[in-house]
Amino acid sequence: MILLWLILVPLIGGLLALPAGRWRDDAPRALALAALAVDTALILTLFAGTGEAPDPAWLAQADWAWIPRFGIRLHLALDGLSLLLIALTVFLGFAAVLCSWTEIRERRGFFHFNLLWTLAGVIGVFLALDLFLFFFFWEVMLIPMYLLIGIWGHENRAYAAMKFFIFTQVSGLFMLIAIIALVFLHYQTTRTLSFDYFELLKADLYPGAARWIMLGFFIAFTVKLPAVPFHTWLPDAHTQAPTGGSVILAGVLLKTGAYGLLRFVVPLFPGAAQDFAPIAMALGAVSILYAAKLAFAQTDLKRLIAYTSVSHMGFVLLGVFAGNAAALQGAVMTMLAHGISAAALFMVAGALQERLHTRDMDRMGGLWTRAPRIGAITLFFSVAALGMPGLGNFVGEFLVLLGSFRADAAITAFAALGLILAPVYALYVMQRAFHGPASPREVRDFGLREMGVMLSLIAATAWMGLHPQSMLAHTEATVNGLAQTLAQRGP
């Protein structure tokens, strides 16, 4: 039941925020914070109960009939992986509300409605174990995000929102077809019509069919991730989205793609996934390098950060398809750590845009003198993003490369070149925006609210880097299960 509430609380919070905006200007964000606080409490009870679950992998489950005629159920389940990702979602939900504090001045009720509904959709995605339900939540998180970009975005928002929508929608269509094909083939062999995850895990597919169905899922998830060559919606969406939207987009929405790969592609089609692994790993490596190169070329700060996201998600793709425990754990850590560091960098970019009314780094420079706090925080997260050991991102990338080296040394060596390119773009940001002769403009430095958010993000990043075991332990059961599935069903 607690799982259902995790989703319902932000949904209800969103519905309440809608009229509350008309009543008082700051009521919606208070409601949003309250809803997130309730969810935090729920998550904490789930964390507290992790030791007591009867099944080591699944900590909690809830299962109701929904559309019995088609074997569709309201099946929610939580394991360590979804728990951590939901915790990340809610954590960044706070950040998104707090960084929209002064930026969003119009239609606050509707803004927070969309924000909370996106979060609810994401939480639903992380919990749903019925494929139809999963698809439902996949769409739920899409539309409010489309509105967030389209209404509160920047100068070119309509184009970006449309691009985001079409990319996701087309890829969602691939997934829907794949889901239906999977269910249908399963029905043909067993004569039971079911969308249930555990039922479909048993599906016995022809290798040929498995390959095509796997590809349907793969495309949907790599568009979301995103990986080269499906990444081009992301820079536009990020550049145009309001800060809160970027935070959610980079921090959480991209992770649903990675989650989908881990939860569905690998377990449902282990054989096909393993056959496909060299291509997927190569795509991951290409994403790392190609996006890093593009990031270096950008002058628009948000666009640059968007490309670095693509680059870092390449590590996730690499790790997932390398398929051993180290690489998979690395992929999970990269998801969490990148969620936080990218969110923080987008908040910095948003704060700078709010102050300077530009995202163009050619018009920045010398900001450190004016706003040392913003400078130091950007420095911290740039350094985190370039993979400094002791911070979360390093743990993820290191484990991914360590694991994938075992799977394919050549691709890993190629991907490792990304370690050289990361400082090239990350430190260039520092140079162009913050270093150089003091900026002639007065720039308001971060205040208490912003510092509070940033310091908690810094603490999380450092914690993940210094004591990642506290996170890895939660996902160990799931990841080892995945690695075993691959090892057994592999070629």
Added chain:
Amino acid sequence: MLNLLWLVPFIPLAGFLILAASEGRLSRAWVPWIGAGSVGLSAALTAALAFELLALAPEARVFRQTLWHWMAAGDFGVDFAFYLDALSLNMLLVVTGIGFLIHVYSAGYMADDPGIARFFAYMNLFVFAMLILVLADNLPLLYLGWEGVGLCSYLLIGFWYEKPENGYAARKAFVVTRVGDTAMALGLFLLFTQLGTLDIQEAMARANAQWPAGSGLAMATALLLLGGAVGKSAQLPLQVWLPDAMAGPTPISALIHAATMVTAGVYLIARTHALYTLAPEVQILVAFIGAITLLMSGFSALTQTDIKRVLAYSTISQIGYMFLALGVGAWSAAIFHLTTHAFFKALLFLGAGAVILSLHHEQDIFKMGGLRRSLPLVFWTFLIGLAALVALPFTSGYYSKHEILLGAYGAGGAGPWLWAAGTAGAVLTGLYSTRLLLIAFFGPERTPAHPHYGSNIGVPLAILAVLSLAGGLAKLPLFPALPEAGPEGLVPSGAEGEAGGSVGLLTTAAPFLGIAIGYLVYRTGTASAEAMLKLPGREALRRLWFSGWGMDWLYDRLFVFPFVALARLNKADAVDGLYLGIVALTRLGHRLLAPTQTGQLRRYAAGMLFGAALILAVGVWA
């Protein structure tokens, strides 16, 4: 007492956290007390630990401390754990001891800088990272320190961030060393894939057990780790970043780019010496890298006009000696030279800093001159530092360099060649040192000097001068952390005895030859510099040396320019063209088909009729 080991790195970390959290609001008077004080506490603690550890029997001089379980995934697992033996103790003493002196010096040097809190914060963070590097029990933790010192190096080279060229130098240093670090990371992955562990001692033991000598895997791993070492230690082919790194404040050059961080590569190879013993080809490559680097940078040092760049090339050259020593299996000689070099090179840089401060940030040696009279303390300490650098008998540098060169000679095989290179390097060292001394400290005064230093600058100089003179006596026994002599076959027993006589004499005499030439050229003018400069091709040669053998030029054209050009060319992301193409196609379809929507019923009816007929026709005949 040994249980307090963890405090050694964590006290400077605390200093960093306090200084960072204060956001520069701390009173300027307090900042150096926290910054230098934390390192001082660490140094005192290290000294106490040293007494305790050295009181034990040599075989028992090992202490391991596990702080927490760092990360584990599948069969991989590492702890946040420290490992203290004679080798790491030696490094610990150098880092905290020299580090403390340089912190004290910085209190004077940076006293008027508005960013003093930031400066000390970065310095403390550096000391923390460096201590993690030398104490790490496993390679990932060593890598943490390794990258951490790289970061601090970047931050401090670019400390005066208002000048874009400083930022460029800082980024260059970080990226160039990152190239090496990436090779090193791959080495770690290979090591783990093959041996199943990254704990240093365990991995070395398993390598010895599983890999035969000369095995391909041992060679590949040793090569990859060597990549990291040459990056950090500024050896060929990744030495290009160090001269530019002189853009940072001078105490940084002393601490990071002379005494400690740049010797991390030497430490890494010494730490994993078992691996190099298994890969003799790579080990001899280390020696050749050292030999070539020390000669090339010796020539470059001859032509520099910036006092700090002379010292920078000299640093590269001296680390070349350490690599040479490692390559011939003279492990403890390498660490010994690392230690004495830390003394005298820190001294030289701090002396240079005092000169620069007294001349209002003038760094060109040809604008100095006559400083002997105006800055007597700096002159005498600098003289001692140079004496140790050129290895005059009975200075600390003499003992360590002599040991290296005799070790090289006795190494058999290419040994005599390596010895010859090292000895030629010693001549060069004498030459460029004499040049530096005579131009900057003798002759007419070209820029009036205003002695601008207090006791917090003078005292570290004096202490370092004493260490540079007498440090050769304080050689820490490194056995069994490092093998006593080279492995069998590399240094045949008794080789040193045979080499003794004439070779030892030549080795000792080499620097005097350099000094004599230098004296003749730069002092008496007997063989005037002008006369030599009239030799054909000399200007091209001078420029080649001055530019560090044109390697920057080469790398710019090989890597930097193509990358930047490619990035510019594809700024708009060619992949997006694919999707834009789909959009254009859709629009085209729209434009083509839209005119058919005329609103005329008969056209629609005709169209339907035609279409139906077509479908029927296809159905009938196809």
